Amino acid sequence: MYNLQLRLIIIGILLYVLPQSTLGQSFQKDLRNTFIADLPSPSVVVVEKGSIPNNDHEPKAVEPGLNHSRSVSPNSTPKVTGFFPANGAVLSPGNNSISLQFSEILDTATVAEGIWVTGNKQGRIPGTWDLSVPDSVVFIPTEGILAHQSVTVTIHHSLRSAIGVQVAGYTLHYHTVPSPLSAPWSPVYEPLPLRSFSSNYATEFLPADLDKDGDLDLVGYTSEPSNQLVAFYNRGGGNFGDMTRLDTENLSNFAITDFNYDGYPDLVVASGERLVKHQNNGNNRFSKIEYIDFGQRIHDVNTEGDLNNDGYNDYVITTNSRSRGTFIYDGKQKTTRNLVTTGSTFDPDEMAFPRQFNTNGRLDIITPAIAMYSANRLTNGLPVYQKKSIESNFNSWAIHPADYDQDGDMDLFYFKHKQWTTTEVLHVLENNGKGIFTPKALGEGGNYGLIRMTVGDIDSDGDLDVIGTGYNSNLMLEVFVFRNMGEGQPFQYQVIEGIDGLQGSALSLEVGDVDEDGDTDIIFGYVYFQNYFNRQAKFRVYTSSQAGANQAPVANFTLDTLxxxxxxxxxxxxxVDLFDDPDGDVxxxxxxxxxxxxxxxxxxxxxxxxxxxxxxxxxxxxxxxxxxxxxxxxxxxxIVEVAPVNDPPTFTLSDSTIIFERGQNGTQEVTVLLTQPDNESDQKVLFSLRDDDGIANLVLDQLTGTLQVTRIQGKVGIDTVLLVANDQQYENNLYSQALIITVTANQPPILSNLLDPFTLQEDDDPVRVSIAGLFMDPEGDTLTYSVDSSEPAVTAFWSNDSVVVSLAADYFGETNLLLSATDGINTVSLDWPVTVTPVNDLPSFILSDTQLFLGAEQDSAKEVTALLTQPSNEADQEVIFSLTGNQGIVRILLDSLTGTLQIDRIQGVWGTDTVLLTANDQQAENNLYSQSLIISVSDNAPPIISGQLDSLILQEDDAPIQVSTKGLFTDPDGDSLSYFVSSSNSEVTAVWSTDSIEVAAMANYFGKPILTLIATDGKDTTSYDWRITVEAVNDAPTFFLSEPYISFDQDQNTPKEVTVLLTQPSNEIDQTVIFSLSGDDGIANITLDSLAGTLQVAKILGMVGTDTVILTANDQQAEDNLHSESLIISVTGNRAPIVSGRLDSLFLMEDDAPIQVSTMGLFTDPD
CATH class of the missing domain: 2.60.40 (Immunoglobulin-like)
Incomplete structure (x- = not known):
């Protein structure tokens, strides 16, 4: 007894000299660590949504500490997949089921019992209920489902309207089956060095993945050179870098949270009377973003609870003042309020972390005195807590909530001294799910002054162990474990080799897989001291290794038959986890x-x-x-079982597209090539049609799939029909292919070529330009052509695949000719640019006399004048006249500006002379124009031209025309004149009488011949050139029928042929003539050769009558392009005899002798 009392006194002294904040921190961290990495696997898994989504952040459905618990194994995290949309799952009559998939990584001895589903109505009304029956719980038994298997559950509902139901979460319950240990547990723990760490005092270091690289880093604070937030970043495999200083604060505590919901852990630091929020910027740096003043020195801060169920973490803060020392900082409203209690107040040193221990949907708070504060109501939006003591007489230095019995609720581990001894006894308060606890002793061992505790699977056997630290009987610091030996077995304690015999006081105790080798490591910090003034913080990460011979891999479960x-x-x-290696080998x-x-x-x-x-x-x-x-x-x-499945009756079509062009009739056939596997060749396949819109007649052979497609007159468009094959099996029995049927209407002509811009010169003669192939019709329709000009001075007409372009005199400039082609329905056109370049006009003039006779009696001079003609656009040109060829039989005086000639006879000189009068407009081209003057000095005067004839324009094939020539010639001497005429072209002839001339052109001729008219007085002769224009005119394509009338009698069935004799002028034989037929009333079948015009006429049985059809030839020119002939078709048949007379009534007497009566003319036959 004396030794026991002495030990307790020494422990009390040691604890007194430790900083008071250390004690509070050690207790709080025990609870906080519950949700980091120290729950067992397997365990109860509860995953629920934390809030209705809003615009501030996404709800953290599986974030630790959101009003719920989750299980995290040190070496494998349970996986829950397939059920966390950002805004919940909304059910409606059109969406009446939800599939949840559970894929848990469990121990081989774990068997799933069942699945419970909890839900929330819209507005977050608490309660659990079947989605079909409100206010009830769904239990889906899953007996026989082994560990590592996926469980898929589909939940149906019977809602009559969409009421905004949200499934808030689900719970997977399972239990472990005891299994013997395969080998003794004898790990050796060795420390990992933490470089650049030196401090005479440090509080706890907490594990967290600060940089989101998948491993655990360490964050804490030291006291040298001043209170500082520091971190050690894990570079992988437990390889920590140098200490990184995060910030300098006069801090007393800190907590890890993600207050901006970006996935990076942030820090909330208690510094004096202020709460400071440090935001993790994701680049190994933190920045202060907010200060919150409380007016009291802060003792502790906790951030892992949503106290008012609004979806945001709230902060629970205690100060050193018992009267007003507990606050709630609302994480959503950003306001601070006193924590409200009834019946008692919180002791600042009693503060523990909130967890949900009952079923009222709100968080409870557990304290080291194992008093539970429950909130059963809200006041002004905040919970009001009522204290309830649940255990006494225990070591209050360390408690730890966890789901000990894996029944889905939160239990509580704690230690008590064995009565009248210093032996520690591990207890658990088992929760019945409603916050009512039953104490239970689990195991005992050691001789400790307990300081810290946590839980985790320390021996990697799949169950929950308890790890603690305290003093042994020699007052040396050690780390120990109470190992869970399976259901119904007591926990066994064991000192952890390598973390024992230490001198000092424990600061923090955490577990986790720091070096990522699949086992559980220990994060342990303590203060080594010789006395109060000579102390030094020591902080280490201890990793384990299991010695022994190689152990073979093991199969964790069997694979189900697929x-x-x-x-x-x-x-x-x-x-996943099909195999494990006990040694951790790859x-x-x-x-x-x-x-x-x-x-x-x-x-x-x-x-x-x-x-x-x-x-x-x-x-x-x-x-x-x-x-x-x-x-x-x-x-x-x-085992893989492949069940037979029917193959669909696949086939291919001989044509996937059928097109009926305009005017195309008849029937087209589409066949089917059916392919079937050999083991299904006895199946009978039937074909059917779908989606027929009726633009063609479709006839289907249901056995072969052959399709007859016939065009329906008057129907046009595109139709897609579906040909379906059915092998009449229960599944995969249908296969279809689409057939596209196109019936086209008229297609317009198309422009199949282009014409280059055309250039003429002013006053050029008419020009013929070939445009062959400029237009074409895709359907071969006959085209009619036309041409229009935008300038009246430029005219054109279309002839024989050519356009003849004519210019008005003196015109130049730019214009467009519109060339068009039409098939009678549609028209296509081309704008053809034509440019007429200017050309200088000759300075032409007319002499008042072209023949001058000076008789023997002539004494006075004669004057010959020149009448100059210039286009208006050349009127400013200066014209100079000159004279050549004077042989000296007369005297000639020339006015070079006007061209006037004064002519005098020279006595005694006679003869004939021709002089040339030339006008020069002094331009660079076309600048000279000359006229001859014949001068005769004689006793006789020659005839002279005393008048003129207008230009004569004829059209091809015009009748001969009479033109008056009266006054054209006169004789100065009054001599009698004789007349003659000649033509420059033999196709044009002329006959001249005294006062008129008759002009005639040969058939089909066109051109511009010159007629020369000559008058003579017997001695001298005078001539006059007269230009005539014969314009081209198209000739109609005339033809004759070999038979203008054909007939078929009653017994005549042989087809008859009618041929065409086409006549065309020689200059039009290159024209293509197309024949067409009209007026066919259908009493006979008529087949037309559109190029030759030949008709094949066949009798139609049963048809009689007379029909007149018109055969038309079209040479496709712009005018006179049509010629038609009629063909009369007569079909006769037998006609019945008719009554053509009558017989008088006949009266006989009984027993009269036979009598003869005439019937002549009573009947006649029309045939």
Missing amino acids: VRLEDTPFDTVSI LTLQVSSANPLVSAQLDTLNEVLVIGSSADFFGSATLTVSATDGTDATSAEM
């Missing part, structure tokens, strides 16, 4: 198949088997999955 369907895509089977996996028609591959990235089978195969195969650690190997087998 049933897949023939010809389906690949299936995947999860092999495993190499392989897979093989006993049947080559069933394939399997390993997807190591996603940890699945990818399984497929060959086309048309069905049957079974065995797959073997093996794992080796390089020394030993193990395997697991899996």
